[in-house]
Amino acid sequence: MQKNILLLTLLFSVIIPLKAQKDYYFPGETFSSEIPSPYAYFGYHIGEWHTRYDRLVGYFEELAKTSDMAELHTIGHTNQLRPQVVLVISKNQNIQNLENIRTNHIKLADPKQPMPDVAKMPAIINLAYSVHGNEPSGGEAAILTAYWLLASQSDLAKEIRENAVILIDPAINPDGRDRHTNWANMHKGFPPVADPLDREHNEIWPSGRVNHYWFDLNRDWLPLAQVELQNKIAWYHTWYPNVVGDFHEMGTNSTYFFEPTKPFSSENPVVPRKNYEDINNKFATYFAKALDGIGSLYWTKEVFDNSYPGYGSTYPDIQGGLGLVFEQGSSRGHIQSSQRGDITFQFTIRNQLKISIATMEAGVKEREYMHRYLREFFQTGLNEAGKDRAKAYVFGDEFDESKNRLFLKLLLDHKIKVIENESNINVEGKSFKQGKSWIVPTSQAQYRMVRSMFEKVTTFADSVFYDASAWTMALAYGMPYAAQASVGSGAEVSSLPTQNQNFPADGKYVAYLVDWTDYFAPKFLHHIQKAGIHVETTALPFTSNTDQGPKEFPAGSLIIPTAFQKLSADEMKAAMKTAAEAAGQHVYATTTGFSTKGIDLGSNNISAVSQPKVLMLVGHGTSQNEAGEIWHLMDTKVGMPITKVDISLFGRVNLYDYNTLILPSGNYSSLSAAQITHLKDWLSRGGTVISLRSASQWLQSQEIVKEEYLKSENEKSPEFLPFGSRRDFAGAQAIGGSIYLAKLDKTHPLGFGYRNYELPVYRNSTLFFKPSKNPSNTPLRYTSNPLLGGYISPENLEKVKQSASVIVSTVGQGRVIHFIDNPNFRGTWFGTNKLFFNAVFFGDKM
Ligand SMILES: [Zn+2]
Structure with a gap:
C-alpha cells in the first residue's frame, strides 16, 4: 500500500525538480x-x-x-x-x-x-x-x-x-x-x-x-x-x-x-x-x-x-x-x-x-x-481478387469532365491501377463512353483499396459505430459506375487527361453559353460575375445553333448576352476567357437568340443571376467541421470569398449588406430577440438562408419556419434494458454515417446541372423531416428503398424512407433552404456539392 502511494505521488507530481528530469524520462541511461x-x-x-x-x-x-x-x-x-x-x-x-x-x-x-x-x-x-x-x-x-x-x-x-x-x-x-x-x-x-x-x-x-x-x-x-x-x-x-x-x-x-x-x-x-x-x-x-x-x-x-x-x-x-x-x-x-x-x-x-x-x-x-x-x-x-466475381469496375460521367479528373486523381493518389476504356459499354441501364470512362481492374496489388472505393457494404457484425459505417468513394463523387465481368485491354493511365476547353473565335454573337453540368462551372460563374459581367440562367432546356454546331443546354445553363453589358466586347471576352481557363470550362457562342428546340434566349424562363453576397455564422456553438467544409469548398472549388462572422458579433451585422446567410449546424440560442427579429425581417424581404441539419431545428424552434419532424427511435425505449447494454442500445439507434439514395427534382433550381434523377447522399444524424406541405418545395427526398451502404437500425430505415433530404421553406419574399443531410461532408461529397452551389448561386429562384 505504502509503495502504491509512493508510486502515485511520483506519477502525478506537479513539478519535477529540474535535475531529476532526465531521470524521469530516462532513468539510469x-x-x-x-x-x-x-x-x-x-x-x-x-x-x-x-x-x-x-x-x-x-x-x-x-x-x-x-x-x-x-x-x-x-x-x-x-x-x-x-x-x-x-x-x-x-x-x-x-x-x-x-x-x-x-x-x-x-x-x-x-x-x-x-x-x-x-x-x-x-x-x-x-x-x-x-x-x-x-x-x-x-x-x-x-x-x-x-x-x-x-x-x-x-x-x-x-x-x-x-x-x-x-x-x-x-x-x-x-x-x-x-x-x-x-x-x-x-x-x-x-x-x-x-x-x-x-x-x-x-x-x-x-x-x-x-x-x-x-x-x-x-x-x-x-x-x-x-x-x-x-x-x-x-x-x-x-x-x-x-x-x-x-x-x-x-x-x-x-x-x-x-x-x-x-x-x-x-x-x-x-x-x-x-x-x-x-x-x-x-x-x-x-x-x-x-x-x-x-x-x-x-x-x-x-x-x-x-x-x-x-x-x-x-x-x-x-x-x-x-x-x-x-x-x-x-x-x-x-x-x-x-x-x-x-x-x-x-x-x-x-x-x-x-x-x-x-x-x-x-x-x-x-x-x-x-x-x-x-x-x-x-x-x-x-488471390482474393481472383475469386471476386467483379473483374473490373467501369466508371465515368459523360457530362462532367472535371469530376472525372477529380476521381481519377483520387485513384492515382492511392496507387490504384486504372486503364483506358476502349469501347462504349452499356450496363445496368448506364452508358459508359469511350474516352469519357475508365476501367479499374480488381486483379491488382491494391485490390483492397479498390474494394474501399467501389464496394457497398450493408451487413455488419455489430451496430455500434464510433464514426462512419460507409465510405464508398464512387458514391461520394456521385460517379456513375458498374461492376464488370471482364477487364478490357486499354493502356494504363499514368497521369490525368489533359483538360480540353474550347472558346469561340472572334465574331459577332448574340450570346455566349455555358453548360452548368461540369463540377467547376460555379467557379467560372463567380469569376465572370466578379469581373462585372451580367449573367442569366435558364429554367428550361433549349437547343441552340452554336459556333460548334447544335448543342442542347439543360436547365441551369448560363447565358451571357452580349447586350446589357457594362464592359466593352473585348473586355468581356478577355474576362470570360480567363475565367474559362481558370475553371476549365467549354464556352459556346451563338449568333441567334432563336433556339432550334425549346425556349428562345429572350424567354421569361430565363432570368438574371444575382451575385451572391454571402455571410456565414461561425464560432462557439456552431460545428467547426461543417463550417470549415463550406469555407474550404468556396475557397478551393469556387475561389469566392465569404464573410465568416462570429456569432457573438451578429449584433453588428446589417443583413441587408448581404443576400445569403449560411447557418452551419449548431446552437444559435445566444442570438437575442432583436437579432432574431432582424433576421426575420431581412428574410421576409427576400433574403436567402442556407441552413444545415440542427440549424434547421433552431429555425423551427423560433417559428421562423414551419416544417414537420419525424421523431427518431432514440426516444422510444424498450421496457427493460440491462444497465450494461445501455450504450450498445444507444449506439444501435445512432446513425454514425451511411449512404442513401435520394430522388432529385431536376426542374427545381436545386437540381440544376444534374443529369440523373437519383443521387447518393450522406447522412450522419437522426434528424428526419417530413416533405414540405407545398408539393413543389421538397426538391430532394429519399427513395422507397434508400440504403446504399452503411449501418442503420430497421426502425430508423423506415423513417428515412418517408423523409426529405432538402426542403425549401418560403418566408415572405425570402426562403430557407434546409439541408437535412450534409452535402459537403469531409470535403469529399463532390456528388452533392452542386446542390450547395445551386443554393448559393440560385437561392433567390427557389
Ligand atoms: Zn486524436
Missing part, C-alpha cells in the same frame, strides 16, 4: 554528449512548456546537422506554409544507403517482384504524432524519442539503429498544433492551475484539433481533401512502412489505450484477420510491458474504431503494414485535475515516449515477420 539534449536546445525541460512547431523543426534540423545517423526530409507544406517534416534515423551505413533500402523495401508491396532477402532488410517504422493539434503530448514525445534514439548508449537504442529505419513525423497537423500550443502557453500560470475550468484547459473556437480549414485530418487519409494528407500519402507510398504509430489523446479521466481495438465490430472488412488476431496481440505485449514498467495503467479491446480507412491507424492496415492507434488521457494544458489526481503534461509525454520506444522495439524484434506479412498482404489481395 547514459547519452552521448555530442547530441544536443532538448534542454540544451530549448532552454526548458520537455513538458514545462508546449513546444512551438518552428522550434521543434529547428531542433530536428540541429539533430540532422550534428548526427550522421539522421536526415531531415521536407515532404510538403501546410496551408499556413509550415514545413511538413520527417526525421529519418538509422545507423550511418543505412543513412548512406537509404535510397537502396527504400527501393528494395517497396518491392515487398509488389508481388510481381521476386521476394527480396528479408533477413538483411531493416524494419521501416513510422512514428506519427499529434494529427489532432490539441493532443500535444505526441509532438513532445517525438522530440524525446529522436533524442533518445540518436544519443542513448543503451543496447536497445543501438539495436534499433542497427535494424530499423525510423521515420519520425512529429506533427501531422502543424497548423492546428501551433494554435493549441499558443493557447496553452499564453494561459500558463505560475504556479500552474489544475482546475479543469481554467481558461488554459478550454480552447476557444476553432480548437487546435483541426487544420487551417477546420478539418479533422484523422478522417482525411482516404478522401485526401486537405493538402497535409495529399503530401503525406504521396510520401507514404514511397515507403510502405511495416509499422505506423498514430499518437492521440483522449479524455483527462482516462488512462492509456493501445490496440487491439474492439474485436469485429470496429474492424475493417478488407483487412486480413491475421492483422487483428495475430499481429496486434504480438505488439500489445510490448506496450503492456512498457507501461507496466512505469506503473501506468491502460486499457485495450473496449472501444475505438478501426474500420474507416480514412484514419491514420487504419490506412496502414490496408497497405500491408500495421497501423496502431494510441490514446493518452490528456492533461490539455500543463496540469489538470482528473478522477485519479492531477495529470501533468510530463506524465502524458512519458507514456507516449515509452510507447514510442516499445513500438520501435516490437517493430525490430518482429522485423522479418512484418516484412513477410507485407508481401503476403499484397499477394493475398491478388
